[in-house]
Amino acid sequence: MLDDFMVRAALAGAGVAIAAAPLGCFVVWRRMAYFGDATAHAAILGVAMSLAFSMSIFIGSMTVALMMALTVSVLSGRGYAMDTLLGVLAHSALAFGLVAVSFITGVRIDLMAYLFGDILAVTRGDLAVIWGGAAIVVALIGWRWSALLTATLNEDLAYASGINPKREQLVLTFALAITVAVAIKVVGVLLIAAMLIIPAAAGRPLSRTPEGMAIAAGAIGIFSVIAGLRAAYEFDTPAGPSIVCVAALTFLLTSVFRNVRA
Amino acid sequence: MSLVDVEGLSVRYGARTVLSNVSLRIEPGEIVTIVGPNGSGKTSMLRAIIGAVKPYRGRVTQGRDVTIGYVPQKLHIDETLPITVSRFLKLPSGAAALDIEHALAQAGVPDLVNAQLSQLSGGQFQRVLLARALIKKPDLLLLDEATQGLDQRGSASFYQQIESVRQETGCAVLMISHELHVVMSASDRVICLNGHVCCEGTPAVVASAPEYRALFGTGTGGALALYRHEHDHGHDHGHDHDHTHGQTHDHGDHNHDCSEGSD
Numbered sequence: 444m445l446d447d448f449m450v451r452a453a454l455a456g457a458g459v460a461i462a463a464a465p466l467g468c469f470v471v472w473r474r475m476a477y478f479g480d481a482t483a484h485a486a487i488l489g490v491a492m493s494l495a496f497s498m499s500i501f502i503g504s505m506t507v508a509l510m511m512a513l514t515v516s517v518l519s520g521r522g523y524a525m526d527t528l529l530g531v532l533a534h535s536a537l538a539f540g541l542v543a544v545s546f547i548t549g550v551r552i553d554l555m556a557y558l559f560g561d562i563l564a565v566t567r568g569d570l571a572v573i574w575g576g577a578a579i580v581v582a583l584i585g586w587r588w589s590a591l592l593t594a595t596l597n598e599d600l601a602y603a604s605g606i607n608p609k610r611e612q613l614v615l616t617f618a619l620a621i622t623v624a625v626a627i628k629v630v631g632v633l634l635i636a637a638m639l640i641i642p643a644a645a646g647r648p649l650s651r652t653p654e655g656m657a658i659a660a661g662a663i664g665i666f667s668v669i670a671g672l673r674a675a676y677e678f679d680t681p682a683g684p685s686i687v688c689v690a691a692l693t694f695l696l697t698s699v700f701r702n703v704r705a
Numbered sequence: 706m707s708l709v710d711v712e713g714l715s716v717r718y719g720a721r722t723v724l725s726n727v728s729l730r731i732e733p734g735e736i737v738t739i740v741g742p743n744g745s746g747k748t749s750m751l752r753a754i755i756g757a758v759k760p761y762r763g764r765v766t767q768g769r770d771v772t773i774g775y776v777p778q779k780l781h782i783d784e785t786l787p788i789t790v791s792r793f794l795k796l797p798s799g800a801a802a803l804d805i806e807h808a809l810a811q812a813g814v815p816d817l818v819n820a821q822l823s824q825l826s827g828g829q830f831q832r833v834l835l836a837r838a839l840i841k842k843p844d845l846l847l848l849d850e851a852t853q854g855l856d857q858r859g860s861a862s863f864y865q866q867i868e869s870v871r872q873e874t875g876c877a878v879l880m881i882s883h884e885l886h887v888v889m890s891a892s893d894r895v896i897c898l899n900g901h902v903c904c905e906g907t908p909a910v911v912a913s914a915p916e917y918r919a920l921f922g923t924g925t926g927g928a929l930a931l932y933r934h935e936h937d938h939g940h941d942h943g944h945d946h947d948h949t950h951g952q953t954h955d956h957g958d959h960n961h962d963c964s965e966g967s968d
């Protein structure tokens with residue numbers, strides 16, 4: 444079964460959708476959308492470094508994504524305007540990454556594969572990495588769920604309950620870095636933030652509790668992967684963007700549903 | 706033993722000192738109110754008690770096994786976060802359905818269990834926050850301007866609710882309020898804060914202290930008049946009293962003019 448590239452693609456996409464669902468909810472609730480974007484952009488520098496030092500792409504992109512996320516977390520506490528900071532760091536990391544990649548000779552690099560992902564080229568090894576990473580992300584967020592939620596509602600409420608919101612922020616940062624590293628092959632740097640945010644936002648009108656929204660986001664994410672792959676096959680369109688298009692259409696649908704109901 | 710003991714507390718944000726050398730103790734069962742102008746460090750005081758801001762100097766000690774219920778000054782529920790009242794009350798460590806019902810009833814909103822948090826009115830929301838603070842059966846309730854945004858009737862009934870909670874549970878209350886008339890009638894003790902403790906004592910003592918008048922003007926004497934008609938002093942006549950009142954709390958070396966801010 445895993446011999447079929449479409450099956451492997453669907454499983455890879457589903458793994459990413461499952462990791463992205465609970466994390467994406469927090470990204471939406473905490474208004475960290477741009478933060479996810481920046482972390483993903485930085486990962487291209489990680490890809491370049493992995494190629495240069497022949498490391499695994501997963502380790503390289505995760506390391507750089509983590510460093511990026513930590514830098515932003517630290518600097519944002521120091522009075523820099525967050526959006527400016529992210530803009531500077533994200534785009535310069537992307538640019539340096541692209542330049543660095545061009546220096547690496549002797550290896551044929553399909554850069555497009557990292558910008559837009561190449562879900563159809565996923566190997567069994569990639570699948571193991573993706574599902575392993577997704578399991579870590581889901582376990583991490585599941586373990587800290589209540590604390591994360593409390594810290595997201597209000598930092599002082601968290602402190603009053605003996606929760607350190609800064610530590611919870613680190614948990615999210617770490618989970619984000621893993622997700623980026625895992626998703627880079629599937630949807631690519633430019634569409635990772637889309638996979639985080641769109642299913643979560645599409646799940647919002649359907650849910651009454653935070654847990655419900657995470658589950659809805661997961662279901663919508665998996666549906667988008669399967670329907671997107673199907674559409675890509677049918678119409679011969681690029682797979683990653685097709686998945687995101689389906690997710691976007693779902694978002695449109697649930698938003699209409701909310702307005703009709705209201 | 707005190708529930709909370711604050712000794713010589715100073716709080717800084719960056720290089721800016723917003724509280725200096727503040728000491729206070731809360732004893733079981735008492736209602737203490739902090740008053741002070743905007744930016745005088747009232748919220749920072751409560752945040753230091755719950756551990757949200759580290760003392761720059763001094764320390765905050767909690768009594769053994771003291772549970773604190775906290776109602777923050779502002780809490781914005783993002784529209785993107787769906788959450789029911791009962792789920793909110795379970796955060797972070799869970800709560801039995803019975804406890805949730807009881808806490809909501811204590812807070813005066815028994816019917817809101819399944820409501821969405823983002824759809825509550827201002828008054829309902831404040832009461833749900835109160836219910837969440839009550840659910841762990843606190844020994845001390847911290848309320849930071851819990852009635853902001855409520856009309857006069859709403860806030861009066863909110864304070865009545867607090868009073869009945871105290872009678873039912875015997876918890877102490879440390880609250881921040883701008884509503885001087887409420888403060889005067891409901892508190893055992895008032896602390897007037899402006900970067901430092903300007904004056905403190907029973908409502909009558911504080912209201913007649915020159916430090917308090919420097920901050921709030923003599924017009925607030927009317928609130929005191931509501932509190933105690935037989936007070937021996939012509940505080941509601943509007944003229945200056947700069948003599949030292951016999952009952953005034955000893956404020957050590959602090960400057961009398963509180964409006965200058967902290968040192």
Ligand SMILES: Nc1ncnc2c1ncn2[C@@H]1O[C@H](COP(=O)(O)OP(=O)(O)O)[C@@H](O)[C@H]1O
Pocket residue numbers: 718723741742743744745746747748749750
């Ligand atoms: N997190 C913070 N960082 C920097 N300054 C702060 C912070 N919180 C409060 N302040 C400043 O400290 C002062 C006291 O604030 P606060 O304790 O909220 O006063 P109050 O509750 O009496 O209005 C204000 O001038 C405020 O601007």
Ligand SMILES: [Mg+2]
Pocket residue numbers: 747748749778849
């Ligand atoms: Mg305040």
